[in-house]
Amino acid sequence: MRIVNGLVAAAVAVLAGALGGEAAAGSLVCRVEPPKLGLGQPLHWDIRGVGLSQGLPALRQDDFGRDWLLHAQSSSQSRDGKGRQAESLRITLYPMRSGALRLPPIAVGDLRCPGQGVAVALHPPGEEGLFIRTRIEPPQPMVGQPVRIELDVGGPGGMTWSPVIMSAANATVREISTLDASALVDGAAIAVQRHTWAVLPLTAGRLEVRFEHLRGTRFGQLMIYPGPNLVVPVRRMPAYWPATLAVGPARWRVFAPPRDLQVGQTGVLRARLHIPAIGRQALEGFFASIPVARGLKMYAPRVQMIEDGGPALDQTWQVDWPFRAVAGGTIAYPRLRMPYLDPELQAPRLATASWGALRVSDPRLMRMVIGIAGSALLLGALFGLRSALVRWRLAQARRQWMSLALQGHPQGMADAWAQARAANPARLAGTTLRAWLSERARCGLPVDPRHRDLVSQLEHRRYGPRTHDG
Known part of the structure; x- marks a missing residue:
């Protein structure tokens, strides 16, 4: 009986140990969705681990090389029905070329997901593929000569494109415009979005122009396509031409x-x-x-x-x-x-x-001219006034002189002669009455015979009878 009980206990112990080991074992599952896709469509890669000895690895762009664009990844943790730790990682990738692509293997401890293959078509069945066309004008520019680069992008219907970013080493880049246009493909017109840049080469040689990934939204889904790369040959500038011109x-x-x-x-x-x-x-x-x-x-x-x-x-x-x-x-x-x-x-x-x-x-010259003209006018006015005064005085003197002749009074002539000598004593001191009469004629006062008669009367009165004029 003791032997039987011992055998049962041993069997139970072995069974319990086996069940405990199975419960302690972890699992790692990797799954892609969809297994086939078209260029531009996203690929979702789900990685789930249960009871892992360490956490799931965080992946980087370098892990996928040039074939894939790592767009996003998110992780979550939970526990399963047996109380074991469960961890999930969801990675969103976009293919950068068509053909048979592979995902890298995943290893966590002793658990491993082998690399998986994914078939990428140029476009989903029944849909239009990506249309890209570039144009460079001039095709072989010179250093310092602006280059016009156009990029036409078209795709399946309902696509709304995001702005395209372009870069070029050893050149300055300026975006000019983005507009809706059309392009001919096999004789049929398709709608495209035309992006235009002005690129100014700074050095001679190969000018590498790179476009970032082309992004668009179609029916609420983000589509990402690889951007094209261009090489523009740039000529040297003549040695004699200054770089600043x-x-x-x-x-x-x-x-x-x-x-x-x-x-x-x-x-x-x-x-x-x-x-x-x-x-x-x-x-x-x-x-x-x-x-x-x-x-x-x-x-x-x-x-x-x-x-x-x-x-x-x-x-x-x-x-x-x-x-x-x-x-x-x-x-x-x-x-x-x-x-x-x-x-x-x-x-x-x-x-x-x-x-x-x-x-x-020059207002200064004008003011000078006006001043000179004013002075001339003033001098002319003064000269005219003086001349008028002289003429008035001469006329007045003539009237008074002629009134002496008309009145015929010798005493009037004597008074005029006395006034003249008093006004000019030095000049008329030794002048006789008849000499003064001649001077009056030279001064513009006409000598009338009656003036001479008055002088004769005065001489006769002063000096006695005269037999002749002297």
Whole structure:
């Protein structure tokens, strides 16, 4: 009996040990969904472990290489019905090429998921695939010459595309526009979204242009496609051409300037420059080197780049150039002569423009002329007044002189003679009455015979009878 009980106990112990070992064993399960997909569609990779000796590994982009884009991963933990620790990892991947792709193996302790194969088609059955077309103009630019790069993207119906990001080493990149367009494929027009950039190469050689992943949404599902890569051959700039000057045609547009100013007044010359590429300092240096007429004092120009968002590759600069008129006359405004390099001919050219001329009046000269004219008028008036006064006095003297002759009184003549000697004693001290009468005739007072008769009467009265004139 004891032997039987011992055998039963041993059997129970062995069974319990076997059951306990099975309960302690862990599991690792890896599953993909869907096993077949089209380019642009997401792949969900679910990894579940139960009773693991360590946690599930966190995967990185490097674990998938270039074939897959690691978009997202999330993890969760729980316990199963037997109280064991369960851990889940969900990874969302997007294929970066079509064909037979593989997922990397997963190992946790002694448990392992082998690498899995996934078939990726160019597009899902019955749907349109991704359409990509690029255009480069010019195809072989020169250093410093802007390049227009267009990317047409089309896909299955109902797709809403996200903005495309483009980058290029050793170049500056400026997005120009994005618009809806159409492209011909096998004679049929399809709707595309056209993205355009202006790329300015900075060095000669291979210019590598990279587009980030193309993202779009279709019926609420995110679609991600691989972006294309371009290589643009860039020619060297001629050794004689300065790197600060433009490569490609430049064009000026000048606005109407002031035409009439006075000395001391200020004005502004305005212009707009359309040019492939030029730096602010180079543009300011160009204006500082322009010859200026002596009658103008130019100040530092205000330059500002205008972002108009148009389809042109050129930069647009607004220039406001203030000045002051410092001299009178007709003064020529500065002439604009912007040099640029023709990349096709590899020869320098000039973009020219002119504001014309300015008429500057000098108010100081005008005031001087007015002062001189006023002085002349005043002197003329004074001279005229003096002349009138002299004529009036002469006329008055004539009337008084003739009244002596008309009255015929010798005493009146004697009084006039006395007044004349009193007014000019030095000149008339030794002058006789008849000599004074002759002087009166030379002074413009006509001598009438009656004046002579009065003089004769006075002489007869003073000196006695006279037999002749003396």
